Amino acid sequence: MLFNLRDYFFGTDTLINTHYGLTNRVYLNNAATPLVSKPVIQELYKILPIYSYGIESNALSEELALKYNQVRDIVMNFIGADSSLDTVIYTSNTTTAINLLSQAYYESDPNQIILTTKMEHMANYLPFREKMKTVLVNLTSEGNVDMNDYTAKLEEYSGKIKLVAVTGASNITGIIPPFYDMAKMAHNHGAKILVDAVQLVQHKAFSMKPHDDASHIDFVTFDGHKFYTGQSGGVLVGDKAFLNQYKPLLYGGSITEFVSSSQIIYKPSPGRYEPGYPDFLGIISLGTSIRFIQELGIKNIEEWEQGLYLYLIRRLSQIPNLILYGDVYSNPRTPFVSFNLRGLSYRTLAQWLGYSYGIDIASGLNGANIYVQDLLGLTDEQAFSLYKSGEGCGITRASIGLFNSYTDIDRLVDALFSISSQLR
Structure with missing residues (x-):
C-alpha cells in the first residue's frame, strides 16, 4: 500500500493567490497533465552534461543514443509488446501517434471504415473522421460502450x-471500456x-497480450506529459509488418536508407516515422517515469488511487x-470524476473553485466533445445552439494522480459544500 507520495513531485506545496489570500494549491487536473516527478528531473540532470546532437563519433554521443533507444525496450516490457513482431515509434505525443496510424490506414485503403466510439477524445476521432468513413458506437446510460451496438x-460493416x-479510459469519467472483448x-x-x-x-496494469491471443491489442499509444514527465515524447506501439508498408506521416532527415534525385529508399519502422532531431530529453524522461511507476508497483498505485476515488x-x-x-x-475506471452544480454554469463553478x-x-469539453454532449443529454442540434449562443456546454472534472491525498479531496469537497450552500 502506498501512502503520501508528495515528496516525489514538484508543485505539491505551491502557494496560490485566491480571493481569501494565499493558500496551498490543490492539483486535481491530472487527466490534462499531471505534476512532474522528481526522479525524471534527476535523470535529466545526469543526461544534460552529455547532451549533444547524438550522432557524433565519440563515447558520450554513443551513450546518449543508447539511453534514448533503450526506452523502446522499457516500453515493450511495460505493456507486454513482442519485440519480434511489434515496433515502438517515438512521436511528439499521443495525438501525433494516432495521426500517424490514421495516415497508414488511409494509405492501405482509403475506402475502408473506421469504427470508434462516442467516448473518444477528439484525438482518437478526428484523425480518422477527416480521412475515411468513421462510424461511432453508441453508449449505455452508464456512459460506457454499448456492446450490443458495437456487435451490430x-x-x-x-x-x-x-x-x-x-x-483505454475516458478522460471525462475514467470509465474503462471492455477493450479486450472488443479486440476479440x-x-x-x-x-x-x-x-x-x-x-x-499510469493508473492501471495493462498488457497488449500475445499476438496469438484472441484479445491481443494490435496498436497502443500513450505519452510522457500525462506520465509525470512534463514534456513531450510519446509512442505508437504495434504491428511492425503493417507499419513497414507505408510512407511517413512527416518527412525530413534521418528517415531514409538512400536518397538520390531519382530514388528514395525509406528505413523500416520505427526509423521511417521519426524524422528530424530526436527528442532525447522527452523520450528518456518517459523511460525514467515508466521505471519509477514500476518501482512503486502499478498494483500499489491502483490500490492507493482507488481508495482516494471511493x-x-x-x-x-x-x-x-x-x-x-x-x-x-x-465499471472499471481510472480515478476521474465529472460533475456540475445545478443552477451554476460549469465555467463559473471552475472559476469559483x-x-x-x-x-x-x-472544465468544459476537455477534448471529448461528443462524449460530454452525450452525458449532458444534448442532441447535436442543442449542442450547436449552445455553441452559437456563446454559452456552450461542459462539465467540471476532478482527476486524481498518485501524489494526491485525502486532504486534497477534503479541500475540494468542502469548497463545493460552501458553493452549494450559497446557491440555495
Missing part, C-alpha cells in the same frame, strides 16, 4: 472495417484494434444539487 455495427479505435470481436471480423491508452497506463465519490454524493456524470460506482479556493480542476 461490426456485423453491419463486416469486411469493410479494418480498424477499431477505442480509448474485431479480430473475428478481420479488423485490428487501437487502444488510446494515454489515460490508462472516498471522493462518497463525499461528493453528500453535496446538495451536485450532478455526477456516468455511473460512478460500477480556482480563484476562491485554489483548486486546480478542468
Whole structure:
C-alpha cells in the first residue's frame, strides 16, 4: 500500500493567490497533465552534461543514443509488446501517434471504415473522421460502450472495417471500456484494434497480450506529459509488418536508407516515422517515469488511487444539487470524476473553485466533445445552439494522480459544500 507520495513531485506545496489570500494549491487536473516527478528531473540532470546532437563519433554521443533507444525496450516490457513482431515509434505525443496510424490506414485503403466510439477524445476521432468513413458506437446510460451496438455495427460493416479505435479510459469519467472483448470481436471480423491508452497506463496494469491471443491489442499509444514527465515524447506501439508498408506521416532527415534525385529508399519502422532531431530529453524522461511507476508497483498505485476515488465519490454524493456524470460506482475506471452544480454554469463553478479556493480542476469539453454532449443529454442540434449562443456546454472534472491525498479531496469537497450552500 502506498501512502503520501508528495515528496516525489514538484508543485505539491505551491502557494496560490485566491480571493481569501494565499493558500496551498490543490492539483486535481491530472487527466490534462499531471505534476512532474522528481526522479525524471534527476535523470535529466545526469543526461544534460552529455547532451549533444547524438550522432557524433565519440563515447558520450554513443551513450546518449543508447539511453534514448533503450526506452523502446522499457516500453515493450511495460505493456507486454513482442519485440519480434511489434515496433515502438517515438512521436511528439499521443495525438501525433494516432495521426500517424490514421495516415497508414488511409494509405492501405482509403475506402475502408473506421469504427470508434462516442467516448473518444477528439484525438482518437478526428484523425480518422477527416480521412475515411468513421462510424461511432453508441453508449449505455452508464456512459460506457454499448456492446450490443458495437456487435451490430461490426456485423453491419463486416469486411469493410479494418480498424477499431477505442480509448483505454475516458478522460471525462475514467470509465474503462471492455477493450479486450472488443479486440476479440474485431479480430473475428478481420479488423485490428487501437487502444488510446494515454489515460490508462499510469493508473492501471495493462498488457497488449500475445499476438496469438484472441484479445491481443494490435496498436497502443500513450505519452510522457500525462506520465509525470512534463514534456513531450510519446509512442505508437504495434504491428511492425503493417507499419513497414507505408510512407511517413512527416518527412525530413534521418528517415531514409538512400536518397538520390531519382530514388528514395525509406528505413523500416520505427526509423521511417521519426524524422528530424530526436527528442532525447522527452523520450528518456518517459523511460525514467515508466521505471519509477514500476518501482512503486502499478498494483500499489491502483490500490492507493482507488481508495482516494471511493472516498471522493462518497463525499461528493453528500453535496446538495451536485450532478455526477456516468455511473460512478460500477465499471472499471481510472480515478476521474465529472460533475456540475445545478443552477451554476460549469465555467463559473471552475472559476469559483480556482480563484476562491485554489483548486486546480478542468472544465468544459476537455477534448471529448461528443462524449460530454452525450452525458449532458444534448442532441447535436442543442449542442450547436449552445455553441452559437456563446454559452456552450461542459462539465467540471476532478482527476486524481498518485501524489494526491485525502486532504486534497477534503479541500475540494468542502469548497463545493460552501458553493452549494450559497446557491440555495
